Amino acid sequence: ETGVTQTPRHLVMGMTNKKSLKCEQHLGHNAMYWYKQSAKKPLELMFVYSLEERVENNSVPSRFSPECPNSSHLFLHLHTLQPEDSALYLCASSQDLTTSWDTQYFGPGTRLTVL
Amino acid sequence: KNEVEQSPQNLTAQEGEFITINCSYSVGISALHWLQQHPGGGIVSLFMLSSGKKKHGRLIATINIQEKHSSLHITASHPRDSAVYICAVYKAAGNKLTFGGGTRVLVKP
Numbered sequence: 001e002t003g004v005t006q007t008p009r010h011l012v013m014g015m016t017n018k019k020s021l022k023c024e025q026h027l028g029h030n031a032m033y034w035y036k037q038s039a040k041k042p043l044e045l046m047f048v049y050s051l052e053e054r055v056e057n058n059s060v061p062s063r064f065s066p067e068c069p070n071s072s073h074l075f076l077h078l079h080t081l082q083p084e085d086s087a088l089y090l091c092a093s094s095q096d097l098t099t100s101w102d103t104q105y106f107g108p109g110t111r112l113t114v115l
Numbered sequence: 116k117n118e119v120e121q122s123p124q125n126l127t128a129q130e131g132e133f134i135t136i137n138c139s140y141s142v143g144i145s146a147l148h149w150l151q152q153h154p155g156g157g158i159v160s161l162f163m164l165s166s167g168k169k170k171h172g173r174l175i176a177t178i179n180i181q182e183k184h185s186s187l188h189i190t191a192s193h194p195r196d197s198a199v200y201i202c203a204v205y206k207a208a209g210n211k212l213t214f215g216g217g218t219r220v221l222v223k224p
């Protein structure tokens with residue numbers, strides 16, 4: 001039973017839609033992450049939050065907007081996406097954001113399809 | 116050329132065989148992670164190491180900082196070990212985490 005949950009597990013949306021992905025961790029961790037995994041490409045780190053502050057934004061287009069209202073919740077707001085944004089979006093958390101990136105616990109992911 | 120290269124890309128083994136997956140990187144790093152991704156997407160963090168060797172059950176991870184190389188070994192492999200194994204390296208300079216392309220492992224009964 002993972003301590004990191006993600007909803008929805010599957011999402012199909014049109015390019016003009018606005019939707020949000022939700023991640024919740026029940027582990028008491030202080031750092032949370034959004035990753036993107038496209039078919040046949042390595043995992044890509046998108047955003048990192050530590051103690052509810054964004055500490056990393058890896059040149060992600062503005063159509064992806066993260067939000068971390070508290071240390072247990074992380075959202076990814078989606079707006080006017082492109083078909084190439086279809087991917088598995090993974091959330092993870094770790095106890096702290098140390099200089100060596102603490103062991104991370106991953107959620108099951110949201111499989112997003114943009115039509 | 117990617118900063119993190121894994122080999123092989125695909126590996127098929129018979130149950131009980133010893134499996135080795137390799138990860139080579141081209142930059143100085145602070146730490147290296149091995150992750151396991153099962154069909155359906157779920158990812159488990161297996162190891163984080165910066166030197167030497169770590170063991171957890173039938174899994175062993177080693178790293179040679181001088182040679183910029185890490186290996187993940189699976190002893191007495193089992194069909195439930197079938198997954199994609201991903202290597203990721205962390206660089207303190209730039210606070211960056213870079214992932215390899217993964218090794219798809221299939222263990223047949």
